[in-house]
Amino acid sequence: MPRVPNVPGTRVAPRSEQESWLRDQVARMCHVDRHRFPGSQPVSFAQCDLDKLEAQDFWVCEKSDGMRVLLLVYTDPDSGSQMVYLIDRKNDYYEVQGLFFPHHENPQQPLQNTIVDGELVYDVDPRTNHETLRFLAFDCLVVNSQNIMSRPLDKRYGRLREWFYKPFAKMKQDHIHVTKTHPFDIRVKEISPSYHAEQVFAEMPNLQHGNDGLIYTCVSTPYTPGTDQNILKWKPPSENSIDFKLILRFPPLPDNPSRPDFHAKPIFLLHVWCGGEREAAKYEQYDQMHVDDEEWERMKSSGEQYDDRIVEVHWDPSHSSWRMMRFRDDKPNGNHRTVVENIIQSIADGVDKDTLLERSNSIRTAWKARLAHPPAAANSASVPMRPPPGILAPPLELRYGRLATSQWSKVGGPPMVAGMKR
Numbered sequence: 001m002p003r004v005p006n007v008p009g010t011r012v013a014p015r016s017e018q019e020s021w022l023r024d025q026v027a028r029m030c031h032v033d034r035h036r037f038p039g040s041q042p043v044s045f046a047q048c049d050l051d052k053l054e055a056q057d058f059w060v061c062e063k064s065d066g067m068r069v070l071l072l073v074y075t076d077p078d079s080g081s082q083m084v085y086l087i088d089r090k091n092d093y094y095e096v097q098g099l100f101f102p103h104h105e106n107p108q109q110p111l112q113n114t115i116v117d118g119e120l121v122y123d124v125d126p127r128t129n130h131e132t133l134r135f136l137a138f139d140c141l142v143v144n145s146q147n148i149m150s151r152p153l154d155k156r157y158g159r160l161r162e163w164f165y166k167p168f169a170k171m172k173q174d175h176i177h178v179t180k181t182h183p184f185d186i187r188v189k190e191i192s193p194s195y196h197a198e199q200v201f202a203e204m205p206n207l208q209h210g211n212d213g214l215i216y217t218c219v220s221t222p223y224t225p226g227t228d229q230n231i232l233k234w235k236p237p238s239e240n241s242i243d244f245k246l247i248l249r250f251p252p253l254p255d256n257p258s259r260p261d262f263h264a265k266p267i268f269l270l271h272v273w274c275g276g277e278r279e280a281a282k283y284e285q286y287d288q289m290h291v292d293d294e295e296w297e298r299m300k301s302s303g304e305q306y307d308d309r310i311v312e313v314h315w316d317p318s319h320s321s322w323r324m325m326r327f328r329d330d331k332p333n334g335n336h337r338t339v340v341e342n343i344i345q346s347i348a349d350g351v352d353k354d355t356l357l358e359r360s361n362s363i364r365t366a367w368k369a370r371l372a373h374p375p376a377a378a379n380s381a382s383v384p385m386r387p388p389p390g391i392l393a394p395p396l397e398l399r400y401g402r403l404a405t406s407q408w409s410k411v412g413g414p415p416m417v418a419g420m421k422r
Contacts, residue, residue, distance in 0.1 A: 004066060004326070004330070005067045007069060007094045008086070008120075008183045009085070009094035010096075011093070011094050019093055026115065029141075029145075030141055030142065031147055031149070032225055036091055036277070039068065039087075040117075040139075040226065040228040041231070042215060042232060042233035043229055043233065043342060044232075044233055044346040045234035045346060045350075045351055047349050049216075049232050050356070054359065056218055056219075057220060057367055058218050059153060059157075059193060060192055060193070060214055060215065061190065061200065062214060063212055063215045063233065064189075065211055066119040066121035067088070067120040067330055068118075069120055070087040070115055070116065070141075071086055071087075071116045072085040072086070072093075072114070072115050073101050073111055073115075082100060084101075086120075089331055090331070090332040097181070098181030098182055098183055099181075099182060100178070101164070104163040104166070104167045107167055111164070114140075114142055114145075114164060115141040115142040116143075117139040117141065118139075119189075120135055123209050124209070126208070132184075132208075134187060134209075135184050136188075137160055138157075138160075138191065139156055139217075140157070140159050140160040143159045143160070143164055150222045151222065152219055152220045152222070153218065156223065157191065191217075195360045196360075197356060197360060201353070212239060213235035216234065234351065234356065236350070236353060237350025238314075238315075238347075240343055241325060241343075242343050243311070243313075243335045244287075244322075244335070246269070246306055247271050247307060248266040248267070248268060248269070248306060248307040250266040251264050251266070265293065267288060268289040268290075268291050269288055270285075270286050271283040271285055273334045273335065273337065274337050281332075286340070289311075289321070289322045289324060290316065309327055310334050311324050311327055312328050313325060
């Protein structure tokens with residue numbers, strides 16, 4: 001599996017005045033009333049979405065296997081000084097040095113407040129194996145102090161290219177020395193009409209970063225923070241994955257049943273997120289993960305903490321169980337229970353590649369028909385001026401206290417469940 005980047009830059013101190021101020025600025029710029037990650041999230045692709053692709057215009061691109069972040073450009077209105085931050089899905093902020101974004105009309109002036117959506121990936125040159133950290137931009141929430149979230153995707157993508165990327169690319173071309181200070185490269189992700197999925201598949205082997213599917217985004221709908229039913233994440237049904245919290249439970253010592261045996265292989269429980277944030281997050285046991293003896297030995301020798309971490313798992317039909325793929329430390333929580341149920345449904349009712357491509361001709365025909373007969377403006381779907389404010393979940397009390405730590409288990413919980421000690 002490709003190496004997932006860490007977020008570059010200097011982390012803004014948690015719960016500091018600077019972090020609170022930045023979150024206030026972003027909430028104001030995005031017209032949201034919450035201190036949460038303002039980015040949108042896709043839903044898993046299902047059979048019914050084939051009809052959706054035929055009924056509406058979607059754009060498609062490869063699903064990069066990297067680190068999802070927002071890039072924030074903040075320009076002080078008094079001094080004109082520009083600061084650049086990356087925001088991860090935990091809504092943590094990282095200040096990055098060495099970048100400057102010029103204004104699209106006057107490159108001598110700084111670009112004003114801007115928020116760009118994208119993915120950090122490692123591009124690896126196949127000839128030299130040289131790694132390049134790269135930010136692949138694919139959408140834009142705010143550009144030059146203008147909130148464009150209510151506009152359709154084609155308009156947002158146009159602003160992303162013309163106002164954000166082109167002035168930056170020209171600056172690099174005219175002043176090549178400035179790239180020496182850049183902490184990462186920046187590109188705009190190529191997006192195609194949905195009926196070009198076969199072409200996107202054909203180009204995947206030439207990409208220098210990992211990818212694991214397709215992303216379909218509706219052209220006519222606004223940018224929506226949180227789960228967006230108009231962004232579809234397609235993966236081969238056998239490769240669909242889910243993020244759970246991993247909980248380890250150890251058996252008792254043979255000679256002392258009152259104490260857990262931390263060297264024995266534990267039971268690997270998968271807990272599903274049921275709502276709440278950070279300390280108030282609520283989890284419930286959902287299933288178990290299969291780990292064979294060799295895997296357990298590798299886990300122990302790695303020295304890593306496995307307990308109380310978010311892990312990405314996939315369904316292994318040969319064992320009829322979940323198998324671990326990787327840690328997801330970039331996410332504050334696992335998938336919500338409703339998302340998990342949707343993904344499981346998409347695994348059972350998934351769309352394979354051949355079925356997806358078989359619909360391309362009908363998708364193209366429907367697209368061209370809409371293009372030839374556009375709906376009257378009065379009958380077109382209304383677009384809200386701003387995304388609806390988020391609803392904060394009520395605070396939840398922690399059910400258990402913390403227990404003593406061990407080499408592999410650092411999570412609190414009840415000392416014994418079904419005879420298994422922790």
